Amino acid sequence: MYENILLATDGSVASENAIGHAIGLADLHDAMLHALYVVDSDVYSAYSGDEYVDEHEGPEHGLEEVGEEALATVTERAADRGVEVIEALRHGRPHEEIVDYAADEGVDLIVLGTRRHPEEYRSLLGSVTDRVVRLADEPVAVVKTPVKS
Template sequence: MYSDILLATGGEAASDRATDHAIQLAAHHDATLHVLYVVDSDVYDAYSGDEYVDEREGPEHGLEEVGEEVVEAVADRARDAGVAVETALRHGRPPETIVEFARETDVDLVVMGTRRRPDEYRSLLGSVTDRVLRLAEMPVTVVKTPVEG
């Protein structure tokens, strides 16, 4: 049913269960797992970076390092489970970049994590997962992380 599955991850706690789910699905369907981390251009574009002389020291570089660590950690877990995996790091606005990557890669399914947030938070900042659900033509599985406490 699935030959290519995309896990879009930011490495946060909400992605942990989604990662497990995506790896299990890929293993069950003998699918390739594509792991994508998007370096949010809005974050580093909004930062003046006046104190940085070398552009490699700015927030963009830090976000790239985090992204590389996140996709490699997921890739290691997938390989340990016997799943074929490909990793990618892209720059842009996360929702649009995730959907664009899914189209380019011709994935059969996108897997994303989410966790409950206050309504005020969502109305002010929105949700990457919510936006991907609205933009994507392909199926999107949302794996919820329960609220602790």
């Protein structure tokens, strides 16, 4: 049913359950797993970075390192199940890059994690997951992270 599954990860706790779900689906369907991390251009372009000497010390570089670690985590976990992973790190607005990557790579399913945010947060900022669900042509599986009390 699935040949190419896209896991969009941000390396946060909200991605943890999604990683396991995506790996399990890729294993079950003998599918290629694409792991995508998007360095949010809105984050680093809004920061002046005056105290940084060059681009290798700035917020963009730090976000790339977080992305590389998040992708390595997916690849390591997938290797334990014998699932092959294609890692991708892109720059841009996360929801746009996820939707574009899925279309460019012929993805059959997008897997995203989510966690509950206060209503004020959602109404002010929305969420990447909400935007991807609305914009993607491919099926989207949203894996919730339970709220710990």
